[in-house]
Amino acid sequence: MPDVDGERAWLLTVDGAPQSYVDLDDPHHLEFEYVRRLAHVLDGAAEPGLPLDLLHLGGGALTLPRYAAATRAGSRQTVVEFDAGLVELVAEHLPLPAGSGVTVHTADARAWLETAPAASADVIVADVFGGSRVPAQLTSVEYARQAARVLRPGGLYAANLADGAPFGFLRAQLATFGAVFAELALVAEPSVLRGRRFGNAVLLASDAELPVAALSRRCAADAFPARVEYGAPLARFMRGAAPVPDAEAAPSPAPPEGAFSVG
Template sequence: MNDSIPVIRDVDQGTARLLPDVDRERAWLLTVDGAPQSYVDLDAPDHLEFEYARRLAHVIDCAASPGAPLDVLHLGGGALTLPRYVAAVRPGSRQDVVEADLGLLELVAEQLPVPDGSGITVHGADARSRLEQTAPGSLDILIADVFSGSRVPAHLTTVEYAKAARRSLRDEGIYAANLADGAPFGFLRSQLATFAAVFEELALIAEPAVLRGRRFGNLVLVASPSPIDTATLTRRCAADAFPARVEHGAALDRLTGAAGPVRDGAAVASPEPPDGAFSIG
């Protein structure tokens, strides 16, 4: 049992809370202003509690043969859930994490430090600025999980941003982003159109109820210059404890509809979630 005391601190983007999980000895939930941000089990970094994190991990798992190290850039840090996962299942990976909230970085470094030799390097910076400084063709995986409050910032939703992501990836590299939207999916459709204007291949992972418009929720957008192994990804997502669908090809074209790409100057942040969509007590 985890009998640790909660840690509460004001950070740059609100009030952060590290809440111990009473069922796991060294596991913690990070929230900011009541919205869940990360879940970390220090004894089992390959344990992923959040559904969207599991789906991002499925993308990572399909990116290369099991255990093979990867070069990864994570935009958005939180409590470093996915970087810890990659370090555990793919030792020797080189990972950079970019997080703009310096107060949050300090809190996580103090309370949930990563082990020495993890291969994880954390940078306090704006996600797009750091991405644009990344060497071309240097990444196997680019993970975007950036939220300001509960919204994806506008400057991370555009063709110009997508082009910077494409430049950073190797020819078989993969971009995966955690998004949030609900019916009628105006934001999601615009993102599909935006990334289709830059990347040759797209896929989308989401819970069926979200795709049917029954509730607001997380969706994982996957993009690559090369074919995505959607068959393997579909099997992994369907077999998960929290099953999800993988859409691609004609199904994504229908979902995109008449939406057009978004460019700098016309971009807006993702929609504000309905009350209670993600918040906890």
């Protein structure tokens, strides 16, 4: 069950695992490493301060929408969150500031995406977990095609994923999105990429050149530095992996016990 703990800074946990961290007084404060990496992606998606149309699949405590509202005033943000209890809890305890430009819908992410208008989003951020696993319906070529349909030309897809060596899920996701998008990149801590531990990785996809140089600088300067893989090294990483159709889609692997727990 969702739970929150704090006064002005809140840690949201689901079944004992950290789900979101929100500082109501400072939307720029991003506690979790993978959220900072997604924020780096948003920072480089357009000129600083330029408003964007953002679609968030998965909402949590709305940490990233709050950040985008603070850094890109005037942005129109749609959040799709399946957990109605979570939506109610966040609305009660962690209300959005007036004029945030964020609209939250309780709905299934895949179903929402399939009915969303074509070319309506500059960026899609997917951070959807059923418990601790990415649902199978958000891992297929058909899903990737829907994301491409909803993005504008030059738009950017960014997904928070989780895997560990030998990276069967992550490699398949790269192959799946590579079958739809011309450009791919992967952002993760070196220890995760080397297979030393299970962890988060951010997959990026676009039909336009990705801002990998600027993103690499931001990620390298983080308190917990991450590496941006693209081009030939990424092609070697995903070599032999095949795109996954709906009929063969499976959720991301269950993390080892304690991998994402707190306390």
